[in-house]
Amino acid sequence: MAHTLPKLSKRTTAGLVRRAAPAAARRKPADSKSSGGWKPLKLDGHIAFIALAFVLLGLIFTYSSSAFESASYFQRQLIFDGIGLVVALVLSQTFDRILKLKFCKPIYLVYMTWVLLIIVLFSREQANVHRWIDLGVFKLQPSEIAKVTLVLYTAQYLEGVAGRLAKNWKLMIKPGLVAGITLALILAEKDLGTPTLMGGVFVFMLLSAGARLWHFFLPGLFLSPLVIHQLLFVAYRRERIFSFLNPFASEGSSGYQLVQSFLAVGSGGWFGKGLGNSELKMQYLPAAHTDFIFSIMCEEVGMFVILVIAGFCWLLIRGVALASIAKTHFRALVIFGLTLTICCQAFFNMAMAIGLLPTKGIALPFFSYGGSSVIMTLAMIGIILNMAAVDSTRSTHLKEDLTHYANRNKK
Numbered sequence: 001m002a003h004t005l006p007k008l009s010k011r012t013t014a015g016l017v018r019r020a021a022p023a024a025a026r027r028k029p030a031d032s033k034s035s036g037g038w039k040p041l042k043l044d045g046h047i048a049f050i051a052l053a054f055v056l057l058g059l060i061f062t063y064s065s066s067a068f069e070s071a072s073y074f075q076r077q078l079i080f081d082g083i084g085l086v087v088a089l090v091l092s093q094t095f096d097r098i099l100k101l102k103f104c105k106p107i108y109l110v111y112m113t114w115v116l117l118i119i120v121l122f123s124r125e126q127a128n129v130h131r132w133i134d135l136g137v138f139k140l141q142p143s144e145i146a147k148v149t150l151v152l153y154t155a156q157y158l159e160g161v162a163g164r165l166a167k168n169w170k171l172m173i174k175p176g177l178v179a180g181i182t183l184a185l186i187l188a189e190k191d192l193g194t195p196t197l198m199g200g201v202f203v204f205m206l207l208s209a210g211a212r213l214w215h216f217f218l219p220g221l222f223l224s225p226l227v228i229h230q231l232l233f234v235a236y237r238r239e240r241i242f243s244f245l246n247p248f249a250s251e252g253s254s255g256y257q258l259v260q261s262f263l264a265v266g267s268g269g270w271f272g273k274g275l276g277n278s279e280l281k282m283q284y285l286p287a288a289h290t291d292f293i294f295s296i297m298c299e300e301v302g303m304f305v306i307l308v309i310a311g312f313c314w315l316l317i318r319g320v321a322l323a324s325i326a327k328t329h330f331r332a333l334v335i336f337g338l339t340l341t342i343c344c345q346a347f348f349n350m351a352m353a354i355g356l357l358p359t360k361g362i363a364l365p366f367f368s369y370g371g372s373s374v375i376m377t378l379a380m381i382g383i384i385l386n387m388a389a390v391d392s393t394r395s396t397h398l399k400e401d402l403t404h405y406a407n408r409n410k411k
Contacts, residue, residue, distance in 0.1 A: 041093055041389040046318045050311055051088070051381045054366035055081050057308070060275070062369050065289040065296040067281045073289055073369055080371045084378030091382030096390045099152075106153040110178060113149045116142035117185035129190040132372075141372035143186045143194045147341050148380060150182050150198060151205070155333035158209040162329045166210040175206075176219065192230055192237065193360035197348060201340050205333055244358035257292070260285040261353050264295040272302030289369045291361050294353040308367075309350065316343040322388040331387040338380040 059081060063074040091098075098104050116133070120142050123133050132139040154175055161171045179202050183195040203216065232238055239254040247255035247262070264280040267273070278299045281288040288296050297305050319339025326332035342365050349364040351357045363373040 041386065043092055043385045044318070044322060044388050047315065047322075047381065047385055047388070050315050050318075051366070051378065054308075054311060055085065055378075058367040058374075061293055061297055061300075061367055062289060064276045064300060065278065065281050065293050066369075067283060067288065076371075077369055077374070080374045081378075084375040087375060088378040088382030088385070091379060092385040092389070095383050095386040106149065106156045107178075109149040110153045110182065113142060113146045114181065114185060116140070116145065117182070117189075121185075121188055131189050131191060138371055141370075143189065143191060144372040144376040146182050146186060147194075147198060147201075148338070148376060148383070150179060150202065151334060151337035151341065153178060154202060154205050155330050155337060158205065158333055159329040162209070164210075165206070166212060169211075169215045172206060172211060172215060175202075187230075191361070193348070193362040197341070197345055197362070200344060201337055204340055205337050208336060209329070209333065240358045240360075244355070247355070257286055258355060258359055261292055261295040262355060264292075264299040265354055268299040268302045270302050272298070272300045272304065275300050287361075290363060291349070291359075291368065292353055293367050293369070294350050294364055297367075298353075312343050312346045315339065319343070319384060322384070326387065331390070334387050335384050338384050342377060342380055 059074065059077060062077045063070050066073040099106075120133050121130050123130055126132060131143065132141050157175045158165070165171050179199070183199055186195050186198075206215075207213075230237060231241060236254075239250070243250045243253075243255035243258060247258040249255065251259050260280055264278065264285055267280070273279075278288075278296045280299060281296050285292055285295060294305070294308075297308065316339060319335055323332045323336040323339070326335060345362060346365050348357065348360075349362055349368070352359055352362070363370055365373070365377045
């Protein structure tokens with residue numbers, strides 16, 4: 001006699017469905033393979049627009065500020081920008097995954113940076129300093145890499161001690177040593193501006209993570225003799241300080257560059273002389289297409305450089321806003337640290353050009369000619385975009401998934 005399955009009532013069937021639902025809910029959200037392929041992260045339009053606008057303006061002013069080799073500098077800068085944009089795009093989509101690789105832990109990246117900073121000390125001296133490793137077709141500047149790796153390491157460490165830093169100042173010792181070694185190696189290259197910038201960003205990251213101002217009293221007291229020595233007892237730096245205080249008194253020597261910068265900025269007037277019409281770039285103002293490109297911009301477009309200043313202010317405000325809504329301490333600190341690095345360097349350079357700070361060899365991000373600076377600046381933008389996008393994009397994918405808790409009881 002054939003056996004037949006018992007007929008289930010509607011009530012029983014509904015109960016089985018309800019009991020089966022949690023098992024489906026426990027399944028992992030659909031991955032890219034099951035959801036129709038890889039989905040790119042949605043990038044922040046504000047940051048992306050600012051970066052692209054600055055890249056285009058940077059190319060224009062690189063060509064315009066170069067006196068006799070405009071085409072040559074423009075072509076090389078175009079290549080650097082192209083490489084930088086590719087790096088930024090790749091990092092904007094993959095950086096969170098790259099960090100998960102064992103050999104890409106921030107502390108390992110710091111160790112790699114230390115090796116490069118040691119190698120550069122034994123490289124050929126250029127312009128009386130050791131800052132570049134000559135690779136033939138390209139000159140690598142390890143201090144540009146150090147700006148990124150130190151921020152990444154500091155962010156990871158501070159995430160691990162979140163909530164404890166304010167009550168235990170000893171937690172600052174380990175990152176302080178790592179930062180101290182990094183900055184000391186850069187200082188050994190005869191570069192004071194970059195360690196000053198990086199040290200300031202490092203302190204702001206600690207403060208944003210809960211450190212108190214009094215935590216810096218003893219380290220500041222300890223470092224004061226070193227700072228005084230570097231400023232007052234190193235001859236060329238002492239001359240820069242005095243020429244900054246009264247540049248016209250040393251117009252023919254250490255104050256020459258700053259005086260020429262003043263002439264460029266002042267002669268531009270309200271509306272400038274027009275693109276390409278700078279006179280001070282004709283071998284009067286040294287480093288016109290690198291460190292003092294902002295002076296040439298003032299001479300050629302006048303008060304319209306306010307748009308560039310406003311762009312960096314917009315970048316800073318947007319970066320801080322994105323950091324404030326990030327879902328992890330690490331991402332928040334990375335966005336904050338890298339945004340601060342770019343913007344503080346820009347304000348430092350512009351202030352130097354108009355005589356608010358002593359002259360120092362530090363580039364204007366996106367604008368100054370140079371491979372390492374441009375590529376690493378765009379790499380920072382890529383990382384910022386990735387850190388800002390990864391949470392929001394994943395949240396959107398989860399909400400579209402039928403197994404997400406918000407959709408389980410939808411009729």
